[in-house]
Amino acid sequence: MADESVMACARRAAELLPEPPAAHDSFGYLAWEELVLSTARRLQRLMDEAELRAHPQDTALALSPATGRLDAPSLLNLAARLTRDDGVHCADLLATAVTDCGAGFANA
Numbered sequence: 001m002a003d004e005s006v007m008a009c010a011r012r013a014a015e016l017l018p019e020p021p022a023a024h025d026s027f028g029y030l031a032w033e034e035l036v037l038s039t040a041r042r043l044q045r046l047m048d049e050a051e052l053r054a055h056p057q058d059t060a061l062a063l064s065p066a067t068g069r070l071d072a073p074s075l076l077n078l079a080a081r082l083t084r085d086d087g088v089h090c091a092d093l094l095a096t097a098v099t100d101c102g103a104g105f106a107n108a
Contacts, residue, residue, distance in 0.1 A: 003051070006043065006046045006047055006076070007072065007076070009046060010072040010073075010075045010076050013039050013042075013043065013072070014069060014071055014074075017035065017036060018032065019067060019068035019069045020032050020063075020068065020098045033091055033094060033095075036078070036094060037078070037082070037087060037091070037094075039075060040078035040079040040082055041079070041082060043075055043076060043079040044079040044080075044082060047079060047080070051080075052079070052080050052083045053080075053083075059073070060100075061074040061077060061078060061093050061094060061096070062074050062097055062101075063097055063100075063101035065101065070094075070097070074097065078090055078094070
């Protein structure tokens, strides 16, 4: 698991990320997706190799039901997955999380 400073940074990043845009805003969704993926890549740089390898691979990404935003554990999960998976697979997981939450473009 990520150390406390990485977790605190992930929590702060999750607070700052906006919720996915409305279903009719496809360009907004693409921009949001890129923002989330780039945030995860930045968090990746704060994590050491052991943390990245030890992160569970089967954990689903989740958006907070209260805010509609990606939560901190999901951002760290995405950071770890980006070391093993291609960006397309991670984008698909992100779209699934948005759909499961019932928000944004993926719910169109």
